Amino acid sequence: MAVDSAGRVLDFGAVRFLHPEDVVFTQMLTGWRNQQLSRNLSFGTIEGRERLVTRFQESTNEYPWQWTPAHVDEFFGDLRSVKHAAQSTIRSYQAALRAFCSYVASPDYGWDRVCEQYFGTHPSQVCFGWNTAVHAQTNESDPKRRPFTRHELQAFFDRADDEVDRIATLGRKGWLPAYRDAVLFKVAYCWGLRRNEVRHLQTVDFARNPHAREFGKYGVLQVRYGKAMKGSPPKRRSVLTVFDWSTEIVADWLERGHPHMTDGLDLFPSERGALVSETALNRRFNRYCEDLGLSPGLDIHSLRRSYVTHLIESGMDALFVQHQAGHEHASTTALYTSVSSDYRVKTLRRALDSTIRDALAGMED
Structure with missing residues (x-):
């Protein structure tokens, strides 16, 4: 059994393996790796996804052609309730598992035929909108994270x-x-x-x-x-x-x-x-x-948060700060900005002073 550089099964023939489950699963991972490389994903991303799929298989003690949505519920429920994994981590893991299932379930890659021949069944998608986390808002960072004063x-x-x-x-x-x-x-x-x-x-x-x-x-x-x-x-x-x-x-x-x-x-x-x-x-x-x-x-990233915050506090133009930080959108820079109470008070004071001056000028007229 072999896969090509795009992750497609080339030949599965009539060879019988002593443990075909392990052989097929290993080749699935190899094929998926090739498919992801063709998408220009980084090696670190691919390796992390492979570890997640292997971990899921070991946890369920079942192979991809035997997976069900119930396995997804149990695995990720345990990660949240017992291991207290972060919400962003859960969503990232589910995205990796969904991508793997889409790969092995697609007839374009031939794993459905391989599994039908060896196991009398085929892999299918087990991650759906109703049993996985949804990315519902822009900022999902840990609320405890903040810049230095x-x-x-x-x-x-x-x-x-x-x-x-x-x-x-x-x-x-x-x-x-x-x-x-x-x-x-x-x-x-x-x-x-x-x-x-x-x-x-x-x-x-x-x-x-x-x-x-x-x-x-x-x-x-x-x-x-x-x-x-x-x-x-x-x-x-x-x-x-x-x-x-x-x-x-x-x-x-x-x-x-x-x-x-x-x-x-x-x-x-x-x-x-x-x-x-x-x-x-x-x-x-x-x-x-x-x-x-x-x-x-506080973490090392708080140094970057502090940089953005302190530039805004010092009166730097928001677009300049956005370019300095390398953000595509101003809304991203806004998420990093934790303007201190002192800055907000001074801003409010300037606005109030301006309002009072305008009001006095109007009375004089």
């Missing part, structure tokens, strides 16, 4: 700097990774970057901005690993430097820290030369937040 942000950066000094004073080698991560967190905030975007930065990604010469050679940051659209490569964008203190942080790292870790181009390498891992970053970030007693609603 300015006081919290300063305390966090101070804690990161103190860790570098503490380890260096003890004469341990760990000061360099601590220094790297302290700079990485600041860069993520200063240019409003996602975690994966900041991890993939290289020293050659900075350039001069002829309209802002005060930033020197760090006036523009080219982001090459922006969040990709479905089936597309990473989205590139340029982010203009807006904070005058940010250039000093990068310059100091490139002079005092980066040369001791690598002679390559990666801005934030690990001790082994690869990119710094997300796990290591999350671990250090969470430890600093715990040390400061900050709420669990």
Whole structure:
């Protein structure tokens, strides 16, 4: 039995296998992988979907041609009630399972004929609108997630700097990774970057901005690993430097820290030369937040949320902030904006003052 590069069954003949169930299921996954590759989906997305389908099969102890909607109810009901999976996770898993069932149930790929020959039945779709989650609103993020306040942000950066000094004073080698991560967190905030975007930065990604010469050679940051659209490569964008203190942080790292870790181009390498891992970053970030007693609603993405919020608070044009963040739509930027009470009070005050002035001018007339 074999499948082609598009996921279609080429030949299933009359060969009898000792365990045909396992062989057919394995070939289904191989064919589905080929079909997804032809759609230009990322390897990470495909591997994650394959793991979900395998996990579903192991949980139900049944094969795709035996699956029923009841299996879907039981599996995802357990994920929500027992494992407390997030709503977005449930929907993502259900989308993957639905896509797999559509693939194996389609007569275009030939799995219906294979299953009829070996098992006397055929696979069918088991995910429907009435037994899966619906994407009903634009923003479904965890309501606990929020940006830093300015006081919290300063305390966090101070804690990161103190860790570098503490380890260096003890004469341990760990000061360099601590220094790297302290700079990485600041860069993520200063240019409003996602975690994966900041991890993939290289020293050659900075350039001069002829309209802002005060930033020197760090006036523009080219982001090459922006969040990709479905089936597309990473989205590139340029982010203009807006904070005058940010250039000093990068310059100091490139002079005092980066040369001791690598002679390559990666801005934030690990001790082994690869990119710094997300796990290591999350671990250090969470430890600093715990040390400061900050709420669990903060994560590395909160640095990006803070960037958008603070630019809006400082009076930056909303369209400029949208382009800086790399959002296709203004509504997406609005979801990130958590304008502080102080900003809202000042905005209201300006509006009220304007109303009062107009009213007084009218009385004088």
